[in-house]
Amino acid sequence: xxxVTQTPRYLIKTRGQQVTLSCSPISGHRSVSxxxxxxxxxxxxxxxxxxxxxxxxxxxxxxxxxxxxSNSRSEMNVSTLELGDSALYLCASSLVGLPQETQYFxxxxxxxxx
Amino acid sequence: GDSVTQMEGPVxxxxxxxxxxxxxxxxxxxxxxxxxxxxxxxxxxLLLKATKADDKGSNKGFEATYRxxxxxxxxxxxxxxxxDSAVYFCALIGGSNYKLTFGKxxxxxxxx
Numbered sequence: 518x519x520x521v522t523q524t525p526r527y528l529i530k531t532r533g534q535q536v537t538l539s540c541s542p543i544s545g546h547r548s549v550s551x552x553x554x555x556x557x558x559x560x561x562x563x564x565x566x567x568x569x570x571x572x573x574x575x576x577x578x579x580x581x582x583x584x585x586x587s588n589s590r591s592e593m594n595v596s597t598l599e600l601g602d603s604a605l606y607l608c609a610s611s612l613v614g615l616p617q618e619t620q621y622f623x624x625x626x627x628x629x630x631x
Numbered sequence: 632g633d634s635v636t637q638m639e640g641p642v643x644x645x646x647x648x649x650x651x652x653x654x655x656x657x658x659x660x661x662x663x664x665x666x667x668x669x670x671x672x673x674x675x676x677l678l679l680k681a682t683k684a685d686d687k688g689s690n691k692g693f694e695a696t697y698r699x700x701x702x703x704x705x706x707x708x709x710x711x712x713x714x715d716s717a718v719y720f721c722a723l724i725g726g727s728n729y730k731l732t733f734g735k736x737x738x739x740x741x742x743x
Contacts (some may be wrong), residue, residue, distance in 0.1 A: 521674075550730065560720065560733040573729045597729060607674055609731075616663040616724040617682040622675040 519544065521610050521623035529629045535596040538626045542589050542610030550620060551583060554605040555581040563606075566591055567614050596629075603630045633658045637721045643742050644711055652706040652737045654695075654721035655729035662725035664688075664697050666702040668735070669718045678706075678719070711741045 523539045542549050550608050551563040562575040566585035583593040590608075595602055605627050609620040637654040644650060656662065665684040679688030682729040684699035693708045704721060721734040 548702075548729070552731070559735045560722075560731075562730040562732070565729040575730065609675075612727045616726070617666075619677050619680060622667075623676070624674045 518608050521621050521625040523606075523608050523609055523626050525626060527629075528550065528623065528629050529631065530598050531631050532598055532600060535627060536598060537592055537594045538606055538608075539587045540591045540608030540610075540621030540623060541594075542591070542608075543621055546588050546610035546612055547613075547622075548618075549585055549589060550609045550611075550614075551604070551631050552607045552609065554607060554625070555603075560607070563593065564631075565614060572614070598628050598630045603628060632712050633662065633723060633725045633728075635721050635723055635730040635732055637719075640738060641738040644739070646741055646743050647710045648715055648741075650706070650708040650711045650715075650739070652719055652721075652739070653698040654704045654706065654734060655705065656702050656721075656723050658702075658723055658725035658732075661699075661727045662693075662723040664695070665722045665724075666693070666695055666704070666706050666720060666729070667720045667733075670721065687709055697708065711739070713743050715739060715740045716741045 548567045550565040566575045585591045605625045608626045609622045611618040611620045634657045665680045666678040668678045679699035680689045681688040687696045718736045722731045
């Protein structure tokens with residue numbers, strides 16, 4: 518079974534631009550979560566989607582948004598990029614998002630904002 | 632809110648040494664507990680998990696026991712290898728908030 522895939526793997530943008538990252542979950546998984554990883558803040562939760570509905574959102578500004586499609590694929594968008602948005606963005610999927618389930622992570626998209 | 636505290640390291644050991652990485656947590660209700668590992672340039676891989684008190688998770692020689700009375704989930708391995716060099720993250724999911732809360736991570740370097 519294929520794992521979680523994320524595209525693109527690397528991105529370079531400039532301040533003020535916007536970016537869209539994509540995540541394809543493991544086949545059959547309907548819960549998709551996004552995390553931001555930085556050296557200073559560590560791993561922080563962005564949001565979680567299940568059946569096209571956002572069920573939880575982390576403490577990030579409104580410039581960070583996401584959505585989930587009917588095939589469970591998910592995208593996240595960051596508008597008006599800032600230097601501090603440079604990070605590794607990780608996507609994870611699980612069957613339905615229950616606490617006892619394992620979340621499987623993709624390789625991440627590394628975003629550099631210049 | 633939920634939180635995880637783990638020793639931040641870095642931890643440097645010789646091959647075949649004993650490893651302990653401490654992890655304590657604060658959460659409402661009965662969280663599920665996880666250890667994830669991240670190798671250089673890669674995403675996170677689940678190492679082991681425990682979903683209720685006194686459960687022991689184990690994988691690849693690593694073990695951790697869910698201790699509700701001390702709110703701890705310490706990671707141990709009896710004999711580390713060079714290939715175990717990575718960053719280790721303790722994490723929890725509490726209640727029905729659908730999100731993993733991570734510790735800061737511990738960088739482990741194992742020298743031959």
